[in-house]
Amino acid sequence: MQHLExxxxxxxxxxxFIYPNEIELHWGLLVVLYPYITGLVxxxxxxxxxxxxxxxxxxxxxxxxxxxxxxxxxxVAPLPLLAHLGHPERSFEIFLTPHFKSAMAMFxxxxxxxxxxxxxxxxxxxxxxxxxxxxxxxxxFKKLLYWLITLGSRDVSPEAVKFDDKAxxxxxxxxxxxxxxxxxxxxxxxxxxxxxxxxxxxxxxxVFLFSAIVSGISLVLLIYYVTTLVRRKQxxxxxxxxxxxxxxxxxxxxxxxxxxxxxxxxxxxEESIGILSEMIVSKLYISLTIxxxxxxxxxxxxxxxxxxxxxxxxxxxxxxxxxxxxxVQVGIFSTRWNVVIGGQLFSKxxxxxxxxxLELGGIEGLFTSIGLLILPFVILYVLVKLLPPWExxxxxxxxxxAASGMTAD
Amino acid sequence: MRIWRIPDQVIRLAVVxxxxxxxxxxxxxxxxxxxxxxxxxxRADAVEVATAQPLRYAGWQVCIDCHDHEGELKGRSFHRAVxxxxxxxxxxxxxxxxEAQTPLIPRQRGAQCxxxxxxxxxxxxxxxxxxxxxxxxxxxxxECHDPHDPTPPQVPESCAACHAQIARTKAVSHxxxxxxxxxxxxxxxxxEQPRSFLPKKPTQRxxxxxxxxxxxxxxxxxxxxxxxxHGERYLCWQCHYPHHPES
Numbered sequence: 001m002q003h004l005e006x007x008x009x010x011x012x013x014x015x016x017f018i019y020p021n022e023i024e025l026h027w028g029l030l031v032v033l034y035p036y037i038t039g040l041v042x043x044x045x046x047x048x049x050x051x052x053x054x055x056x057x058x059x060x061x062x063x064x065x066x067x068x069x070x071x072x073x074x075x076v077a078p079l080p081l082l083a084h085l086g087h088p089e090r091s092f093e094i095f096l097t098p099h100f101k102s103a104m105a106m107f108x109x110x111x112x113x114x115x116x117x118x119x120x121x122x123x124x125x126x127x128x129x130x131x132x133x134x135x136x137x138x139x140x141f142k143k144l145l146y147w148l149i150t151l152g153s154r155d156v157s158p159e160a161v162k163f164d165d166k167a168x169x170x171x172x173x174x175x176x177x178x179x180x181x182x183x184x185x186x187x188x189x190x191x192x193x194x195x196x197x198x199x200x201x202x203x204x205x206x207v208f209l210f211s212a213i214v215s216g217i218s219l220v221l222l223i224y225y226v227t228t229l230v231r232r233k234q235x236x237x238x239x240x241x242x243x244x245x246x247x248x249x250x251x252x253x254x255x256x257x258x259x260x261x262x263x264x265x266x267x268x269x270e271e272s273i274g275i276l277s278e279m280i281v282s283k284l285y286i287s288l289t290i291x292x293x294x295x296x297x298x299x300x301x302x303x304x305x306x307x308x309x310x311x312x313x314x315x316x317x318x319x320x321x322x323x324x325x326x327x328v329q330v331g332i333f334s335t336r337w338n339v340v341i342g343g344q345l346f347s348k349x350x351x352x353x354x355x356x357x358l359e360l361g362g363i364e365g366l367f368t369s370i371g372l373l374i375l376p377f378v379i380l381y382v383l384v385k386l387l388p389p390w391e392x393x394x395x396x397x398x399x400x401x402a403a404s405g406m407t408a409d
Numbered sequence: 410m411r412i413w414r415i416p417d418q419v420i421r422l423a424v425v426x427x428x429x430x431x432x433x434x435x436x437x438x439x440x441x442x443x444x445x446x447x448x449x450x451x452r453a454d455a456v457e458v459a460t461a462q463p464l465r466y467a468g469w470q471v472c473i474d475c476h477d478h479e480g481e482l483k484g485r486s487f488h489r490a491v492x493x494x495x496x497x498x499x500x501x502x503x504x505x506x507x508e509a510q511t512p513l514i515p516r517q518r519g520a521q522c523x524x525x526x527x528x529x530x531x532x533x534x535x536x537x538x539x540x541x542x543x544x545x546x547x548x549x550x551x552e553c554h555d556p557h558d559p560t561p562p563q564v565p566e567s568c569a570a571c572h573a574q575i576a577r578t579k580a581v582s583h584x585x586x587x588x589x590x591x592x593x594x595x596x597x598x599x600x601e602q603p604r605s606f607l608p609k610k611p612t613q614r615x616x617x618x619x620x621x622x623x624x625x626x627x628x629x630x631x632x633x634x635x636x637x638x639h640g641e642r643y644l645c646w647q648c649h650y651p652h653h654p655e656s
Contacts, residue, residue: 096437096440
C-alpha cells in the first residue's frame, strides 16, 4: 500500500510520456554512494602515489594518511551495493564460480585485486618495521595484535627495511594502474550501457577517473587539515599548498573533460539531445547547474586559484583551502548523483521525465546512506589509532631512516 | 648476504598467500556443485531436477481429443489462443484417467475471467475489459458469456460497449460532447472483427487545430494555440490525452 502511495505521488510529477516501468527509479541513493566512495579510494591512492613514485616530497606528511583513508573507504565501497542488492552472503559466490564475461562481476575481481594485492600489501610493507618497534614497547594486547598484523615478522635490519621500501615502491607502481582500473571500471559500467544516452559515452571512464582524483585529493586535504587541528599541531603549509595546487590542476582537467563531453554531445546532437536538454534545465537544474558546476567546480576553482597565487595570510589561506575542498566534495557527490539519478529520470521513449523520491528510512533511505558515509571515518579512526600515520609517532630509528631513505631513493 | 636470499617478510606473506589459496580450493571443492559449468555457467544437474518434476499440464491437443465440440467452438472464437488449462487448471491426471481427477470448472463470478478482463491501463485499447465491481455485480460471468465462444450475442451498438473505460473518462471531460467518430474513422467491420479492422487516429496536427487553432471557427471558450509554434513536431495526442484533455 505504501508502495502504491509512493508510486502515485511520483506519477503526479511525471511530465510528457513515460513507460510504466520507468516511473520509479531502481537505482537510488545507495548506487550514488558506490561511485562516490570508490572515487575517493582511487583518488586518495593516486595522491599517495605522488610521494612514492613521482617523488613529490611536499605531500609526504599525507602519504600514510592517504593510504589509510583509501583503505577505510575501500572497505565500505561494496557495502552500498550489497545493501542495495540484498543477500550479501551471496556476493562471495562470484569468487567461487567466477563469470569472467560479466561486467558487474568484474567489480568483485578488480576490488579484490586492489584491496588484497595493492592496498593491504602496500600498507603492510610500509608499516611493518614500525609495527615491530611499536610492538616491543606496547602492552600485551597491542603487542599480540601487532605480532599478528606483522605475521610474526621481527626483522628490522637495514636490509629488511630497505626491502620494504623497494616493495612499497613496486606496489605503488602496480597500484597506479590498478587505481585507474578500479574507478575507470566504475565509469565503464555506466559508459557501456548502450541503451542509455546519458551514460553511454567512451569518455565516461576518463571523466570518472579525473573526478576521482579531484575527490580523493580534496578528501585527504580535509582529513589532514582537521586531524592536525584536532591534534593541536600546526598544519604543514608547504604540504597544504602543494595539495591545493594538485587539487586545482586536477579540477581544471576534470572540468575540461566534462565540458568536452558536453560539447561532444551537443555537436553530435543525437535524437536524445532534446530530452536531455529538457532534463538539464528542469529536473537536474539545481543538482547539475547550481550544485555541481557553480558551487562544486567553478566556486572552488576560483577560491583555489585566488588563494594559492595571492599573498593571503596563512590562516586565511588554510581556511580557503578547507572551504574549497569541502565544496569539491559537494560537487563530486552531485556529479555522481547527476550520473546515476539523471540517467534514470528520462524515458527510453525520449519523450518524458520522471522524478526521484528520496526516502528517509529503510535500506535505500537517506539514513542508511548517512550511516554508510560515516562508517569509513569510524574505520579510519580505528586505523589511525592502530597505525598512527603521524611523523612524531614513528619510532626514532625509522624517522631517521625515513629521512635518509628519502634522499637515498 | 646472498643475493637470492628471500627476505623473511616475503616468506611469511607467501605462507599466508598459500594458506588463502588452499582455503579457496577447499571452499570451492566443498561449495561448488560438481556438475557446475558442464553445460554453461550453471549447475548442469539442475536441468535433470527440473525435468524430473511430474507433468501437471496435458496441453490443449490432448483435451480436444475427447472434448472436440468445445475445441472446435473455441478454435473459431476470440478465445482461440487461450489454452484449455488456463481456465480449467492443470489436467494431466484427468487426461490419464478421466475419473481420477475432475478439472476445475470456473462457474463462480470473479474466479478466472477478471485475471484477463479486469481493467488495467497497460492492456491494449479495445481488449474487452470490465471493472468487476461495476459490471453486472453478483452475476456469474457465464450467465451472459459463453467462455468457449465469447463473441457477444449482438453486435455492440455503441463504442462504449467495449471501450467503457474510455467512455467513462470522456464523460467527465470537456470533450464529452464529441462523438467517437469525429476523431476516429472506424470501419463498420470493426464492430464484428475489431482486430482485423482497426479504427484510425488523427495523423495531422491541423485536425485538432480545427477547433483549437488561433483562427479556428469554433466557440470562443475553447483553448487556442499557435499551431506553428506549439509542440514542435509532435502530434497533439502524443502529449495531450484527447479523452481527458484536462489531465
